[in-house]
Every structure is written in structure tokens, then in C-alpha cells.
Amino acid sequence: MGVSPPYLSDDTEQDDTEQSVTIRADDGEDAAVSVLTVRGSWDAQLRLNASATLRRCFTEHPDGLIVDLSGLLDPHSESAPTWMTARHAAAGLEPPVHLALCVPPELPLADRMQGLDAGRFLPIYAKVGQARVALAGRMPGAERLTLTLSPEPDAPSAARNLVSDACLAWGLVHLLYPSRLVMSELVTNAVEHAGTEIRVVVTRRGAGLHLSVADRDPRLPAMIQLTRPRPDLPLDVRGRGLRTVHETAALWGSVPTEHGKVVWAAVRGTPDRREAR
Incomplete structure (x- = not known):
């Protein structure tokens, strides 16, 4: 990409x-x-x-x-x-x-x-x-949930829970699994590669969800080649995170901010196309 x-x-x-x-x-x-x-x-x-x-x-x-x-x-x-x-x-x-x-x-x-x-x-x-x-x-008050997280191992879990709260509150239960999966990968990337405070936002967009993860690292993400796991670390496979986002979300991308970047993804019930920026 x-x-x-x-x-x-x-x-x-x-x-x-x-x-x-x-x-x-x-x-x-x-x-x-x-x-x-x-x-x-x-x-x-x-x-x-x-x-x-x-x-x-x-x-x-x-x-x-x-x-x-x-x-x-x-x-x-x-x-x-x-x-x-x-x-x-x-x-x-x-x-x-x-x-x-x-x-x-x-x-x-x-x-x-x-x-x-x-x-x-x-x-x-x-x-x-x-x-x-x-x-x-x-702008009227949008249906939006936000959460600020530290770059700790439990950050992806907390972000997934925020997505669950949003899906249940807005009657979008059919989006719960794919949205939790995408959010988990985005936050995991932020924890591993940015290591800064993370701001998570879940916004309702009609019948879908808009997920965004902001951190203070200006480097924009890019998909990389999958790596083969080492014999002593069979689960350590690099390159799957953004590929999972690409395959699950209808759209995703990233944009710089004054203090870092925002990586976002749109999750819909029936994604008709996928586009990475």
C-alpha cells in the first residue's frame, strides 16, 4: 500500500x-x-x-x-x-x-x-x-463513544469492550464481531509501534461504524510482507494486523494530525469494496 x-x-x-x-x-x-x-x-x-x-x-x-x-x-x-x-x-x-x-x-x-x-x-x-x-x-451531537488508553497490553481488550458497548447500544449487533476484530488490530498496532497515549473513537455512520485510533507517532502505517514464525516463537507472525483490517473493513486509511496520526476503518454489514489509503 x-x-x-x-x-x-x-x-x-x-x-x-x-x-x-x-x-x-x-x-x-x-x-x-x-x-x-x-x-x-x-x-x-x-x-x-x-x-x-x-x-x-x-x-x-x-x-x-x-x-x-x-x-x-x-x-x-x-x-x-x-x-x-x-x-x-x-x-x-x-x-x-x-x-x-x-x-x-x-x-x-x-x-x-x-x-x-x-x-x-x-x-x-x-x-x-x-x-x-x-x-x-x-454539528449536532453524534452517536460517538470515546476512550483514552495507555499503551499497555490490556489496551486492545478495553477498546474491544468499547466497540461492544456501541454495537449493543445502537442495535448493530451484527457488526460486533468484525468491528471488535478491526479495533483490536488497530489498537494493537498503536501499542506496538507508537507506544504513546491512544485515543479510540467509535462513531455510528448510518448502518455502519467508523472506528478511529489516534496516537502521537507521525509514521503512517503500511502493509508489509508476512514473516515466517521463528521455531521458538510460533505465534510471532508479523504483517497480519493490517491485512486483517483490509480484509474485514469496507474501507480503511490513515491521516496525519498535528500531534501524530489517526488510523481509521469503516465497518459495514455488507461491504461492497475495500480501499486502502
């Missing part, structure tokens, strides 16, 4: 003209809000990268998405159709994704978006902080 080109590290040094599309999850609140930042001169290539990254964001289905365009060079507002298309895509999801744009008022794009009457349906803010506060006020 690999990370597709539109996903770049937030730590990459950039000048004002260098093109980039970055995505980062906001790990400071219970609400799952992602921030997508588009920088550089708008052209066909940047449009393709931005559109591809938007599609991946919507696949993850965050509660809210902030599109930061403060570093976008678009003097003729040619990017406006892309953001209007994103608005329609966000509104068409179930539940809808709350979408907001961050465009400084002195940029021509701000006037263009207001002229399209997008402001009524696609809120526009001058700064990311303002957008984050506004989205938090707009």
Missing part, C-alpha cells in the same frame, strides 16, 4: 508558488474535523490533486471538513466550480459532512464565492480557527 501523490506532509517546506494539497485531522476535539489545505497557483494539475483529495476526504466521512485556501493563488477565481462541486458532494452524504471554506476577504475568490451565493450553503471564513469554532457549533 502507498500514499497517493496528493497527500503531502504538513511539515514540508514550501514557498508561496509551490503547489501542494495536504490533509490533516484535527485531533483536539471529539468531533472528527479534517483540514484540507490547498497552496500554489491554480491550474489543471492542482485541480486534479485537490479533487482527488476531496474525494478521499469524503470517503473517510469526517463530521466536518475545512478547506483552507488562504495560500491559493487564483486571481481569476477559476477554482470556484471545484468548491461548489465539493459542497454538493458533502451535502449528498449520509449523514452530510459539514463543509466550510477559509478564504481571506481580500482575495478575489472570496468575492466570487459570495457572488455565487455560496455563503448561504457553503460558509466562508477568513481564518481556520473561525471555521473550526463555527463548525463545532453547527
Whole structure:
């Protein structure tokens, strides 16, 4: 598995003209809000990268998405159709994704978006902080359970129990086994490879579940070749964890955060496709 080109590290040094599309999850609140930042001169290539990254964001289905365009060079507002298309895509999801744009008022794009009457349906803010506060006020209380764990051997068990509580409370008993299995593998990976405090979130997404595990290790996970067990350690087989997640979840992926990363998975009753990011 690999990370597709539109996903770049937030730590990459950039000048004002260098093109980039970055995505980062906001790990400071219970609400799952992602921030997508588009920088550089708008052209066909940047449009393709931005559109591809938007599609991946919507696949993850965050509660809210902030599109930061403060570093976008678009003097003729040619990017406006892309953001209007994103608005329609966000509104068409179930539940809808709350979408907001961050465009400084002195940029021509701000006037263009207001002229399209997008402001009524696609809120526009001058700064990311303002957008984050506004989205938090707009989003209703979701069906979500959270748990903060230490990187101890019993962490996977505690996370599995949280999944059981969610499935029983929300009438999703048929998802109990696969969801517990996926959550167990995600938390086990975090304990073994990150070794930091772990934040587990179980969210209802219609008839399915969205599972996320946040830690403070910025390294994104990748599937590796299965290793043969040593004769003295017959159960020590490396590489099965993410393969189990890939085979069980409908979708899964990872995204960097300000303090580390979030690895997530969507579990549904009848997964029709599997996609790893």
C-alpha cells in the first residue's frame, strides 16, 4: 500500500508558488474535523490533486471538513466550480459532512464565492480557527463513544469492550464481531509501534461504524510482507494486523494530525469494496 501523490506532509517546506494539497485531522476535539489545505497557483494539475483529495476526504466521512485556501493563488477565481462541486458532494452524504471554506476577504475568490451565493450553503471564513469554532457549533451531537488508553497490553481488550458497548447500544449487533476484530488490530498496532497515549473513537455512520485510533507517532502505517514464525516463537507472525483490517473493513486509511496520526476503518454489514489509503 502507498500514499497517493496528493497527500503531502504538513511539515514540508514550501514557498508561496509551490503547489501542494495536504490533509490533516484535527485531533483536539471529539468531533472528527479534517483540514484540507490547498497552496500554489491554480491550474489543471492542482485541480486534479485537490479533487482527488476531496474525494478521499469524503470517503473517510469526517463530521466536518475545512478547506483552507488562504495560500491559493487564483486571481481569476477559476477554482470556484471545484468548491461548489465539493459542497454538493458533502451535502449528498449520509449523514452530510459539514463543509466550510477559509478564504481571506481580500482575495478575489472570496468575492466570487459570495457572488455565487455560496455563503448561504457553503460558509466562508477568513481564518481556520473561525471555521473550526463555527463548525463545532453547527454539528449536532453524534452517536460517538470515546476512550483514552495507555499503551499497555490490556489496551486492545478495553477498546474491544468499547466497540461492544456501541454495537449493543445502537442495535448493530451484527457488526460486533468484525468491528471488535478491526479495533483490536488497530489498537494493537498503536501499542506496538507508537507506544504513546491512544485515543479510540467509535462513531455510528448510518448502518455502519467508523472506528478511529489516534496516537502521537507521525509514521503512517503500511502493509508489509508476512514473516515466517521463528521455531521458538510460533505465534510471532508479523504483517497480519493490517491485512486483517483490509480484509474485514469496507474501507480503511490513515491521516496525519498535528500531534501524530489517526488510523481509521469503516465497518459495514455488507461491504461492497475495500480501499486502502
